[in-house]
Amino acid sequence: MKKRKANLDDGCNPELVLGAEFDGILEIPIIHAPKQIAIPDGITPFSKRINALGTNEAIGHFEKDPSFADILINPNSYIEDLSRFKYVIPIDASLYRDAPLAVQVTNLYRSRAIGSYYQRKGINIIPLVRWGNEFTYTTKYFPEKIAFLGVEKKSIITISTYGCIKSKEDKHHFSSGLYEMLKSLEPKVVLVYGSMPKQIFESYLDYCTFINYPDWITRKRGGDN
Numbered sequence: 600m601k602k603r604k605a606n607l608d609d610g611c612n613p614e615l616v617l618g619a620e621f622d623g624i625l626e627i628p629i630i631h632a633p634k635q636i637a638i639p640d641g642i643t644p645f646s647k648r649i650n651a652l653g654t655n656e657a658i659g660h661f662e663k664d665p666s667f668a669d670i671l672i673n674p675n676s677y678i679e680d681l682s683r684f685k686y687v688i689p690i691d692a693s694l695y696r697d698a699p700l701a702v703q704v705t706n707l708y709r710s711r712a713i714g715s716y717y718q719r720k721g722i723n724i725i726p727l728v729r730w731g732n733e734f735t736y737t738t739k740y741f742p743e744k745i746a747f748l749g750v751e752k753k754s755i756i757t758i759s760t761y762g763c764i765k766s767k768e769d770k771h772h773f774s775s776g777l778y779e780m781l782k783s784l785e786p787k788v789v790l791v792y793g794s795m796p797k798q799i800f801e802s803y804l805d806y807c808t809f810i811n812y813p814d815w816i817t818r819k820r821g822g823d824n
Contacts, residue, residue, distance in 0.1 A: 611709060615674065615716040623748040624741070627708060628715040630689065630726045632754030639686045639725075642757075642792050642812045645670070648684070657686035657725060661759045661792050661814070664693055674713050678720050687722050688757045689714030694731030694746075696772060703731040704745065711749040725790065726750045727757045730776035737779060746776065747783045756786045761793035761814045774799045781806045 619628040639657035643650070646666040648658050658681060660667045667690055670677055681687050690713055692706035710727060718724040730736040730746035738744060750756060758777070764770050780786075781803055788808045791800075795811045803809075812818075 611705070611712065612674065615712045618719060619712070619715045621749075623743045623745065625704065625708070625743075625745060625748060627745070627749040628711045629749045629751070630711055630714045630718055630724055632751040633723060633725065636755045636788055637686075638788070638810060639790070639812075641818065642688070642790070644815050647815055648680075651684065654683060655685050657688050657757075657790075658684050659688040659727075659757070659759075659792060660691045661761045662691075670713065671709065674716060678717065678722070681717065681722055682720075685723060686725050687717060688725050689717075689727045691727060691729060691759065694729050694735065696732040698731065700732075700734055700740070703735055707735070707745065707748075715749070725755055725757050727759075728780055728784070729758070730772075730780070732772065733775070736776040744779055744783055747780060750784060752784050753787055755788040755790070756784065757790040757792065759792040760795065760799075763793070764796065764799065770796075770799060777803060 616628050621627060622629050640655045641652060642659045643652070643656045644662050644666070645658055645660045646662060651658070670690055689710045692710045694703045694706055710729070714724050714726065728747065728750055734740040735746040736744055760773065764773050777799065786807050788810065791809055791811050793814050795809065800809065
């Protein structure tokens, strides 16, 4: 495959969705629920995967986008590498609330497209759910809650608070999106990368099983959340 110079060449890697199924009016690629719910020992960032504590880790991408830019440019080249691990969480392409809605939709699409592609290549994908501003997790703009398209209900998903709950406004949108996600997807298990403050999560603990994973820096220092 010819290496791309930019991650938007040829329409966001159209070969990634050959054979994919799609969800909603925006035709977001579907990442199917795992055949069985299994729990990773930990979550290791993509850029730190050489230091992963065993292959029962999940490889996640909860770091700055440039850390996994090569996946966006040439995802096919990482199939063999990521296949070594028992679980992979799709790329966490940023959904900044102040970004144009078109950018938020594009990054949602790219995360689902690459996750769907890797799943069809035999990699065990645990779906990632990420939301941006209220237009992504409500029906105030679109007739569907677009942040939750492409993810099947009543299974296991991953979310992250890492870097997302710093301000009062951050906490408001995270909590609001979390509530809408739980209503929409009815997950059985939610893996949480980063802290789980009571003020956000306490009201939702009866909805499903939450499993908390410390961020990489905290984990390497021997701490927890």
